[in-house]
Amino acid sequence: MDPKSYFKNIVDNVTSIAIGMKITIKYCFQKTVTVQYPEQYLKFAPRYRGIHEFEANRCIACDMCAKACPVDCIYIDKSAPRKIDKKTEKAVGGELLRFAIDYSKCLFCALCTEPCPTDCIHMGKLHDLSSYSREDVVVEFAEIDKQNLRTPIPLWMERNKEKIPWVKGEYDRIKAGKLATTAADIPDVK
Ligand code: SF4
Numbered sequence: 001m002d003p004k005s006y007f008k009n010i011v012d013n014v015t016s017i018a019i020g021m022k023i024t025i026k027y028c029f030q031k032t033v034t035v036q037y038p039e040q041y042l043k044f045a046p047r048y049r050g051i052h053e054f055e056a057n058r059c060i061a062c063d064m065c066a067k068a069c070p071v072d073c074i075y076i077d078k079s080a081p082r083k084i085d086k087k088t089e090k091a092v093g094g095e096l097l098r099f100a101i102d103y104s105k106c107l108f109c110a111l112c113t114e115p116c117p118t119d120c121i122h123m124g125k126l127h128d129l130s131s132y133s134r135e136d137v138v139v140e141f142a143e144i145d146k147q148n149l150r151t152p153i154p155l156w157m158e159r160n161k162e163k164i165p166w167v168k169g170e171y172d173r174i175k176a177g178k179l180a181t182t183a184a185d186i187p188d189v190k
Pocket residue numbers: 068069070071072073074101105106107108109110111112113
């Protein structure tokens with residue numbers, strides 16, 4: 001190698017390292033965009049689509065949601081026809097034997113919520129249903145309704161509720177059978 005090429009290689013390498021270091025240093029001083037979940041969490045927009053919230057006592061088991069689902073992940077079974085009692089606005093008639101959603105397939109597209117004649121299925125705000133088996137991500141809504149729950153309580157929530165205030169708040173809301181608010185968690189951009 002001639003001396004000219006030798007020194008040119010050195011200059012090219014030093015220049016390349018300097019450009020790389022400039023980018024690295026620039027990012028070192030920028031505001032972080034990630035959060036330490038679940039200790040910290042990002043707030044959701046009003047139209048965020050998370051794990052469903054389901055009001056079993058208003059479901060007439062009409063199958064409209066299951067028919068609208070593009071991946072066939074809603075399973076419904078009833079003992080006899082159900083209808084809404086106009087006085088109480090609750091479903092009467094046969095028993096809702098099963099209402100389950102398989103979250104290993106669900107796309108969170110919300111197409112199931114639109115045709116519901118009684119407006120009893122909603123997109124919620126929980127996004128994390130991490131578990132140890134595929135069976136655990138099939139949520140049996142008719143079963144959890146027997147505990148007055150509209151949406152499942154994930155394992156991580158059970159384990160962190162005493163340590164993390166916002167998790168305790170969500171846990172208490174779900175335990176009380178309350179639906180998630182549809183108001184914006186994220187303030188309007190001014
Ligand atoms: S959100 Fe979409 S994919 Fe999930 S159950 Fe509803 S229709 Fe099916």
